[in-house]
Amino acid sequence: MLDDYYGNRANYGHSGLQREQNLDKKNFYLGTVVQVSSREVTIQIDNLSLLTHRLLRQSDLVPNTINYYVTIDSISGIYFGQVVQNRIPIGASREFLSDESHKEQVYAEATVDILGLEGAGDRSFRLPGFSRPGVTEKVYLANGPVIEHFVSSMELHIDEKDSPDESDDDNIPNSFARLSCFQNEALQLVSPQTLFDRHLMVVGTTNSGKSTTALSVLDWLVSAHKKVLLIDPTGEYEDSFTEDDKMEKLTLGSDTVVDSGSLSVLDWSMIFDCNENTQQGTLSDAIRSLRYQAKFRRFGPFIKQGRIITEVQNELSKVGKEDTSFDVNLLPEQITEEAVEEGKGVEKGKYTRSTFRINNYEWLREKILNQFDNTSFKKFFRNSRTNKNWKDLFSELDRFANKPKTSLYVNASHIGTTDGIGGMVVDLISNYLLNRPHKKGCAYVIFVDEVHRYAKRMTDQNSFYSGLTSIAREGRKKGIFLFLTTQNPNDVSPELLGQVGTLIIHRLTSARELGTIQNYVSDNTISQIMKLNQGEAILTSVNLLEDLSLSVRACGRPHKNDTPRL
Numbered sequence: 001m002l003d004d005y006y007g008n009r010a011n012y013g014h015s016g017l018q019r020e021q022n023l024d025k026k027n028f029y030l031g032t033v034v035q036v037s038s039r040e041v042t043i044q045i046d047n048l049s050l051l052t053h054r055l056l057r058q059s060d061l062v063p064n065t066i067n068y069y070v071t072i073d074s075i076s077g078i079y080f081g082q083v084v085q086n087r088i089p090i091g092a093s094r095e096f097l098s099d100e101s102h103k104e105q106v107y108a109e110a111t112v113d114i115l116g117l118e119g120a121g122d123r124s125f126r127l128p129g130f131s132r133p134g135v136t137e138k139v140y141l142a143n144g145p146v147i148e149h150f151v152s153s154m155e156l157h158i159d160e161k162d163s164p165d166e167s168d169d170d171n172i173p174n175s176f177a178r179l180s181c182f183q184n185e186a187l188q189l190v191s192p193q194t195l196f197d198r199h200l201m202v203v204g205t206t207n208s209g210k211s212t213t214a215l216s217v218l219d220w221l222v223s224a225h226k227k228v229l230l231i232d233p234t235g236e237y238e239d240s241f242t243e244d245d246k247m248e249k250l251t252l253g254s255d256t257v258v259d260s261g262s263l264s265v266l267d268w269s270m271i272f273d274c275n276e277n278t279q280q281g282t283l284s285d286a287i288r289s290l291r292y293q294a295k296f297r298r299f300g301p302f303i304k305q306g307r308i309i310t311e312v313q314n315e316l317s318k319v320g321k322e323d324t325s326f327d328v329n330l331l332p333e334q335i336t337e338e339a340v341e342e343g344k345g346v347e348k349g350k351y352t353r354s355t356f357r358i359n360n361y362e363w364l365r366e367k368i369l370n371q372f373d374n375t376s377f378k379k380f381f382r383n384s385r386t387n388k389n390w391k392d393l394f395s396e397l398d399r400f401a402n403k404p405k406t407s408l409y410v411n412a413s414h415i416g417t418t419d420g421i422g423g424m425v426v427d428l429i430s431n432y433l434l435n436r437p438h439k440k441g442c443a444y445v446i447f448v449d450e451v452h453r454y455a456k457r458m459t460d461q462n463s464f465y466s467g468l469t470s471i472a473r474e475g476r477k478k479g480i481f482l483f484l485t486t487q488n489p490n491d492v493s494p495e496l497l498g499q500v501g502t503l504i505i506h507r508l509t510s511a512r513e514l515g516t517i518q519n520y521v522s523d524n525t526i527s528q529i530m531k532l533n534q535g536e537a538i539l540t541s542v543n544l545l546e547d548l549s550l551s552v553r554a555c556g557r558p559h560k561n562d563t564p565r566l
């Protein structure tokens, strides 16, 4: 059965590995099993020269180290394992070892972690369960076809009609990464289903390669005609995709606006970060007054001071549910106008200025003014019907969500690159998408880079925006999958982190972050995470039986991520 992989299955597999010469399996021979325990298997390597780099393998797999794969030809089937320790007896002198003729006399010993078993009659590897190889069984270096077969067996939930992808064109990269033990060859690694059966998160310290990995994954998704919504608060991905990729582009505050009327009072209070009770009430009153002004086309703020209270209330009751638009620019002024109270004595029944309230409302007014001053934020809240060059963000989101195989890029950098604006835009979009009806067959991925910057509110560092968390919880049923990158997994809400099914882990160094990740990976993996280079990562997923070490293939699309050199 093992011979199948080393000889006859020349056309096995998807990638370049299949082109490897058909070499007899004796060229891959390593040694025999000498000890078996439930944890691991020890093999004796029959002669030291077997550990030398084998040129015929045309790859830099060196069997005198660790992390390479082996197969064991057993009566119960084929075992697949990874070498985790390698040693020769201590005490032999260097001179003795370097003499070619002595190599025959030294036995090396390797410890193998058994990862999978393909029993007779099985079509793929599965977890070994209680089975283990027997002593004296023969061990071989795993070749390309076996490894590829193993990796494809590791993926659960493969949807047959979806997996090799209805690629219309041959140039589609079949993966975004390769297994790191095979430097020269790409492997068909995982299907989009494996990564996005639940939400995907890329973690790593700054400069570890998160954004580069993200772009490679996006490139792979877009080439496979999957739908992607890229929310970009900093403009980093501005030039990465073009019309040719079926990716439409929106620039908030420039060609795309939102009508003030399409936001609820709650949305506004989130945007201005109102504290729960009093400020939200004041803002709500102010918006109501401005809606009245807009409905009856009056200029300026709504004046309450000096007017009869019942009259004012009568007027304001004419604002109906459908009268939602208002002029955002007037908000600060209107807040001041709201600072009135019922007069005393002759003024009874009339509104008079309340100094107490003026002082109280000042804080809210300042917040709003601040938001206006620092950004071209006001340009974002305009009515798209007043200028035919303006598109309405929500209609565009609807269009995207209903149209198969198209992607959308939302650039929010023109309305300000502060984290507060980014957070607001991400939250606005995610809440909108979650609450609209889902169209079948139009599942999509929402990508947000550096999400730790946009997950928390600016004013209250202990509270998280609700949009992303709600999508994490309920999005999957509606075909919305999150794809996030973050430096610190603790900076997203615990509920969100709990919903992440797949992690791509780049280098992490701080103990706190490693601690968070610990639940997701094996102990062996944790020690490797600190030593990863740029672009190297561990892939761990509820849909994979084993963690995989990846080298990410940078996709070469334009990406504004240069780190300036000092």
Ligand SMILES: Nc1ncnc2c1ncn2[C@@H]1O[C@H](COP(=O)(O)OP(=O)(O)OP(=O)(O)O)[C@@H](O)[C@H]1O
Binding pocket: 204, 205, 206, 207, 208, 209, 210, 211, 212, 213, 487, 534, 535, 536, 551, 552, 553, 554, 561, 562, 563
């Ligand atoms: N797979 C890769 N192959 C080659 N170079 C890479 C790879 N991944 C990252 N790099 C290089 O490493 C540098 C940092 O990568 P990147 O910007 O993706 O890191 P990051 O984790 O997103 O950092 P930041 O936290 O600053 O956003 C870039 O200059 C990039 O060219």
Ligand SMILES: [Mg+2]
Binding pocket: 210, 211, 212, 449, 561
């Ligand atoms: Mg980055």
